[in-house]
Amino acid sequence: MTQQDKPAVVCVFCGATGGNDPVHLEAARGLAQEFHKNNVQLVYGGGTTGLMGEIARTLVSLSGPKAVHGIIPVPCNGNGNGTPEQQNGEGKAAERVVAEAIDEAGIPESEYGITTIVPDMHTRKRLMATKVMEGGKGSGFVSLAGGFGTIEEVMEMTTWNQLGIHRVGLVLVNINGYWDGLLAWVRNAVKSGFISGGNGSILAEARDVAEVWPKLVEYQVSRDRMQLNWGEE
Template structure:
């Protein structure tokens, strides 16, 4: 029964910490909320920035099986250097490396389809970005009440991911909530664009509510649990989607 299933929340966020420590604090607080509500986390599988912070914090609270990372092979770097944390993970050389790698592991940890349990949870390696997003979405849709998508601060990749899941909702591919965690007004510009698109007739008023806003990590789980689908979503048959 779906009611008995654990909620699964996919978190989109930056692989860098940003310039304001409030974003790292929000990532940690969100992890505490996920632990409090017995939520399974699905995320992009990286160990740096906000991405690494939310995963590592939740693993420390709920254990490695509470976190499932999904990362494309191109974003995994294999290193032969010795490591200092005992689990085969190599500490990244700072957060300014951009998209050179989101995960650095030793040769001993490298497997064809995954990385063994670590302080960042269980990790699946996939061939490309499309497979990554599809698998993360599948995990969410298999979850119980309160499952959905949440976005912390991030860059191009983060906004692309959250907007795709918003579009999928509008198209009727899924019916779970999508929440922007709007810390210090980070997403004000995007929310303003949604309002403008509604005013100018490119998004209906009802569909303009698909993308919800939370200003505090403590609001996130409640907003997803109370989410109601738009009455103007497209009624399309997506088969196995």
């Protein structure tokens, strides 16, 4: 199968909680509907709660379980006896509890798609990125609202783009100005000379979920990104 024939694979970073404003859960459902319309496959962190669970469950209901691939580290896949933050559903690691036996193929399909269990966070992020880079035209990274873990994932993939490790699009879904602070920081970093003007556009902004797919398909890499040889990265 050629790159042109492959379906797009989009990794979505987002919170394991729904936040205080239902508009963010609505955005997760709306983004899943956009993915369904455009035959996009979802890769995400494997959670069943909050925005993570909402986008996965919605896309499975529309496109079937093979359209969703959750990737979760073993420590996040425990028996529910996590930290107080995890027990209250407030932490990034408040994710799926799996009762079934685990094998190399992951776990059985469910209303949240197919899940692969990995040993640690680094393996998780690398595998998510690999799945995206193996996808067809329009593949990339998208962020809905989230907390520390979400912004860390977004900025790592932004850095990878700047370093020349990948050349796919990155889109912030800026519902109700949620990411205004981050975008203002980028503009200030460009103004202050810590980020080049070209690299200041690595992160694209979508004010509505309907804008996400066109921005991924039309994404242009920065003229200022580094031309480094990463071998098998």
